[in-house]
Amino acid sequence: MGNKIKGKDLLKIGFPNDNSVNIALGLISRYKKRETKDRVLKELSELLYAPDEYIGDGIWGKVAEGLIAPVEVKFNELKIERSPFLIYGENEIDDKTKHQFYQALKLPVSVQGALMPDAHYGYGLPIGGVLATDNAVIPYGVGVDIGCRMSLSIFDAPASFFNGKTHQLENLLSEHTKFGMYETHKIKHDHPIMESKLFREIPLLRKLKTKAYQQLGTSGGGNHFVEFGTVTITASDAGIPAGEYFALLSHSGSRGLGAAIAKQYTQLAVKQCPLPRQVQHLAWLNLDTHDGQEYWNAMNLAGEYAKACHDDIHARLTKKLGLRMLMTIENHHNFAWKETVNDKACIVHRKGATPAGLGEWGIIPGSMTAPGFIVRGLGNASSLNSASHGAGRVFSRSECKSRFTKSEMMKTLNNAGVSLIGGAVDEAPMAYKNIHQVMGNQQELVETIGTFVPRIVRMDKN
Template identity: 65%
Template structure:
């Protein structure tokens, strides 16, 4: 008997000559290649004899599905008609983003859709796109940065504290927030997220645990940030018990880091293999939630979302400790995720890729740019928008166009005009690259109501 497991070894045991052999070889050679062949073959015999006993096994469950109910791989054509949809602020949205939504609405699994007023073109679903589907999840409908989210903590300090402690606050952000691929905290914190069973039960996630531990409490590159700013609460009847007035706030924007990116890539590749689509919509390949892979992605996605929250919690905990202050309120929300929600009385999978959940009474944060205000909002539960709102101002110019169009001098002038200090940040994130957040908010008055604002004053981004 050779040392490497081969297909003929499984055929000899009685495995049917179908895709279950390829599935078994792929998983075993990837995740159990260091184990003895004889031991694996003995286990494989048990799988054939009693497949039901292995339906929840991290490796064999996928093989069992291939034995009992193989996933049918077939080419899917788009429908000729679109599922119902709504667009908000249509005149402010580029045509490419609209046509990306139109294509998504023709998927056989599409039930309804919406486009938010900050929308612009992306991969698969446009940024600002919302799509409800029938029992299927689209990894690229969630996005690469699974669980990308906002978090705002409000501190019981008057707004003038920022100006009086400018140097101290700049040092806190410069020395105690970490960004990009390489920066991590010298002193690592543990978190209950790392005891989650998914880190043991899902083979590809298991290999990401050490990376996730290293990156806890850090932020990504691009448009991710941590900011000190002035929170102005305007609603006397707010749910978080803060009296109207101005306070010091800490606002963060980031996602699930390397954990989420690797999960997104892995399951997108899997979806593309199982769900062939026309080339122009191949990024919209989906996983059926009745399959092992669909269920596994759902668990991994939720883990990544909870990890993103853990990162924000860690960031805000570190900053609060350095401030010597306990926040009096915390408001947070995902804007790259999929949820099980009721749509027209039926449970659907609602993907929000760059969109804020806005069910009735639900709180969220919609940031502007580094010089424009962000808005604390309360959802109005508008069903036409699939209970969603924008996730920010939205890009007016692409990253490349911004680099061509603006200079560092242009950017500094805008920062000085608005009395904002920037640590890091490239020209591709210049305030002028973004749409007018006030116009965006005006175009979604039927989706959310404003509870308060956040005006950035000291901004930290990737260098």
């Protein structure tokens, strides 16, 4: 069996006595342990003869890379000086979060950074952190929930559509949205994303495909939601007439697919990119390497999958509502993009930050009792064309549980005229910063086109 192969077996067929042996043994243990020893050694002999033909191969590509141009693993010291940066709303951001951001700016691959006014402490980059790097992608700079995003559908119905329909709309959300680790739709909808060749070519994704299909059209736990509410369009050039509309807003990401991708490639990055202990979560993958390219492809697939989940949610509810969509506004806020920064090709990580290039549309939510803002980017280069992704937390989840009670939360919601299905005290409106203050601190980053006010909110039960 493949898992019986030892280093001496590889040396005997011609492997150099270097790290390529350890790489091959690790891949054999992960992907080939059910195959016969002779078959695996035959594959590796063919690889040794023509390693160029295996570059990019889902299983053996990393071995081929190691044979042709071994990746040097070396300890990376932080720079003494920080890369250029700006902080928006600095007085409302705690020192712990700013210090975490400063550490990221000292990475050898760091080019430029920006911290959004909703920023708070996280793993790797702080939430609300934007970082441009040189040919390197940081899995924890993207985040665990790859492709976490907003999607807003505005319907051809006035805000008064709510009148007399609250109970009916609550039932729609209860019956046709699914949340958390275990809820799935009984009737699955097919989507082209599930036919992506990456589900065949990348071994990790091959193992995750069934789970991804099961979770298609569902939302995560925590602060993820699906809401009915009212949109007020104030701009005259928004594409639809100014006025008040009935609308649907969702917030979720790539579910278990994205979490598994983040876990595996973070582990690979930490092994390949040793860093001082306080910044080890900022380990990166060079995009010129097999693992770097594989993560990039998997990350983009997870982003497309997250969009597919939102599309499915909105299609299901639109069909039940019997309404027509007038406009959809959507954006990622946990992702990495290839962009030009000061005439230099970079990887721009936005971890809890909304893309805000010139004319780019986005939605920045508040809380269950505060409005969200429909925005257009102003293309501010100093912010790396970014804005906040929401109001940002004042209190952590654990702090909320000790500070607030469920009854206090429900009283606040009732006073605001908001109906909640599911939800927990760690998502109480009191957990978040003042969205109006956050928006005031980023007037040079986005212009406001309209607002969304929640009326009925569905979240995970926990």
